[in-house]
Amino acid sequence: MTDKLLNDEIIAQVRDVFDGLQDEVEVMFFGRQNDCDYCDDTRQLLSEVIGVSDKLSLNEYDLEEDAALAQQFGVDKAPGFVMVGRQDGQRVDYGVRFSGIPAGHEFSTLIHSLILVSGRDSRLNDQTRAFLAGLTEPVHLQVFVTPT
Amino acid sequence: MVISEMVEASEFPELAMQFNVSGVPQTTINAGASTLVGAAPEEHLVAEIAQALK
Numbered sequence: 001m002t003d004k005l006l007n008d009e010i011i012a013q014v015r016d017v018f019d020g021l022q023d024e025v026e027v028m029f030f031g032r033q034n035d036c037d038y039c040d041d042t043r044q045l046l047s048e049v050i051g052v053s054d055k056l057s058l059n060e061y062d063l064e065e066d067a068a069l070a071q072q073f074g075v076d077k078a079p080g081f082v083m084v085g086r087q088d089g090q091r092v093d094y095g096v097r098f099s100g101i102p103a104g105h106e107f108s109t110l111i112h113s114l115i116l117v118s119g120r121d122s123r124l125n126d127q128t129r130a131f132l133a134g135l136t137e138p139v140h141l142q143v144f145v146t147p148t
Numbered sequence: 149m150v151i152s153e154m155v156e157a158s159e160f161p162e163l164a165m166q167f168n169v170s171g172v173p174q175t176t177i178n179a180g181a182s183t184l185v186g187a188a189p190e191e192h193l194v195a196e197i198a199q200a201l202k
Contacts (some may be wrong), residue, residue: 038159074151077160095149100156107170109154113180131194139150139197142176144157144169 005041006048017111023116024086025056030070032063032078042079042101049110052127055118073097083117084131094122104147 006014027046031039043060050056063070063078073082077099085092094117102110116122124132157164157172167176167183175184175193182200184193 039154072183077155095150095151095188097153097154100159102154102156106154106156128190128194131198133149134184135201137201138178140178141150141197141202142155142167143153144155144164144167144174144176145172146157 004048005045011048011052014049014052014111017115018055019052020115021055023055023118023120025114025117026086026091027058027114028054028073028075028082028084029058029060030063030066030067030075030078030080030082030099031060036078038101039079041103042081045101045103046081049114056114083113085117085120092120094120101147106145108146109145 027050029043029046031043046058050058058104061069063075063080070076070080073093075082075097079101080097080099083094083096083098085094096113096117098113122129155163157169165176167180169176171185173187175177175188175196177183177197177200184196188196
């Protein structure tokens with residue numbers, strides 16, 4: 001049996017925060033069979049978090065075997081995952097991507113992102129929304145972080 | 149129109165090196181068209197995105 005990554009105390013805290021979840025969110029995880037040091041841990045972390053709420057679901061894919069899906073969602077790294085809204089059986093993409101394990105400080109980013117996608121609200125201010133609504137070219141933000 | 153990607157720098161060192169990541173967080177916009185170092189207010193990020201698209 002595999003040890004849990006998250007202890008009971010953390011799970012209880014996550015459960016409290018997930019009271020704020022509204023609509024359904026699917027996490028699409030992309031792993032790779034070889035040369036992926038953090039795939040197993042990331043998969044397990046996501047599984048433990050997503051198991052806390054039935055508004056959340058996890059589907060696991062392989063970067064190579066499911067290359068078309070990975071390409072559709074612009075996933076090119078493993079471990080990598082996408083958070084999408086689930087609405088009437090459809091995926092709604094809000095552009096949220098994670099490459100690598102969201103451990104340490106990034107664990108709260110993971111939880112917060114799930115809540116934002118679930119609420120279907122970026123919580124950005126009106127000026128920012130107006131700017132983004134006027135975009136005519138794609139924007140790719142890559143936020144480099146380290147877990148500690 | 150906007151993709152926002154967390155990248156764990158230590159797992160993807162080639163990419164971090166390509167974009168000269170020396171401190172975190174660092175936000176790279178459109179493969180280096182513009183870069184924001186540190187955590188920045190929303191307005192600042194918007195200004196950098198606008199700069200990257202010029």
